[in-house]
Amino acid sequence: MDVFDILGYACWIIAALLLFWMLMDFMKTNKEFEEDFLLSSREGHDEIAEQEKMYAAERAKQAGGSGSKN
């Protein structure tokens, strides 16, 4: 057995430990929290929504301005 064989075994063991850790955490999380909460995320519209509101307000202002000129 040389260093490459040892590396191979080490890789199997570490990979198994990491997968085991993820599985354990996965089960713990599913158990600890309500399903509705875990599934409550929405498209990240917060920042763009704010910008869009400002932009809409700007548009409305411009439309109002051009309307008064006419």
Add this chain to the structure above:
Amino acid sequence: MSEAGKAKKQAEKPERISLLKVLGPAHVWALGVGIVLVGEFMGYNFSIGKGGALGSIIACWFIGLLYTCVAMIDSEVTSTVAAAGGQYSQAKHIIGPLMAFNVGLYLVFAYTMLEAADALVVGDLLVEAARDFGHPDLDPRPFVVFTIAILAWLNYRGVFMTLTVNFVITAIAFISIFILFIGAKGWNPGEFVHHREILTDLPYGWLGVIAAFQFAIWYYLGIEGTCQAAEEVRSVARSLPLGTMTGMMTLLIAATVTWYLTSGLVPWEYLGVSYIPQYDAARALGNPFVTVCMFVGTLFSAVASANGTINDAARAWFSMGRDQYLPVWFGAVHPRYRTPYRSILFLVPVAVSFAFTGLLDQVITFSILSGLLGYTFMPINMMRFRKLWPLGTIRRGYIHPFHPLPAATLFILCCITYFATFLGYGTQLLAMMTFYIVASLWFHFHRYKFVKRGEQFQMTWPRPKGY
């Protein structure tokens, strides 16, 4: 946990959970370039096998034009859609559910196959290194599984660390290309790089150049993956276009330098069939330091690519789950790490299964074809986006110039690349088309009834023109 404990835990937490907005332009660059850069270390060289060295560089620049159009179109649309899922989310908002479902599948398959291919490259590279050290029969499987497991773990634990690691290893891999340039004295043609002696005319004529388009995609495959970070970047309108466009510039430079060095160091007949061309070019140079650097560069680029693809495939799968295009169970976010943990974990055995087939060229071809289908959707998407929401009706972080020229160019180049793929992998192309048609039928007749029709649209866009 008891009901009381659960209730206490629920009382302590906020009402709604979301992915974490922590990324900046450097992370977006690391995601895009990280996924792609492995193509500069292996894969691109099959285009040399198809069309000769000159054929490959012609294909490299034409495909570079294709991807520049992809990057420009993506940057404009994504700067308005702050949602994970990238092109899937774009299709959902702009075209419709069936297109969105298909685009989502293209993304998941393109990235998961690429992840499997990257893990295979890591295994093959270590087998090659072991052979150099007198160990000819190393089993690559533990290294393949280890690569996928550790990167999945990193992705599971949080996006910031995942993409920070990607930034570092991608930067090291990128620098290694320039170490080869310095080692080969690229500025002094004739000393180590011998284009004058080893470059030939087009060995298979212009048809060979067209055939080279299929593998020239490897120079850039995956840069569109930056869009998947849209829900996690701090400033979508600024970071995404900046990260994507600088990533594209980085890749154009890396692709050209890579071609220049390897085609000047190794004859095209050999380079066109090598599985690790950069490493082979360094070995041909005979400089041990450069050889080690190219080994590290190839390894890091494959790891960075696998890392980015896990991130992107999981986001696409997660988004489809969240909108119930797939079981809603996949749309969960980890309360502590704020990652789509179920999607990440679910895709691990899928990637390992593909990797264990060992069929690198088939896996790569499926990935390329899925990517190509995604690119063909983009010009249609762009034309419709500008028609339904003309300039001035919606705030864009970036407006791409010369519309509709980039969309038309992209569509024409996609058609040429389909033809190139048909020349080399006609059966796979038809098999894959059949797969997506069957999947579409399944979605239309079975899954569509579960889709959240109205609720899936969370963006506060104005009503489309004409509606």
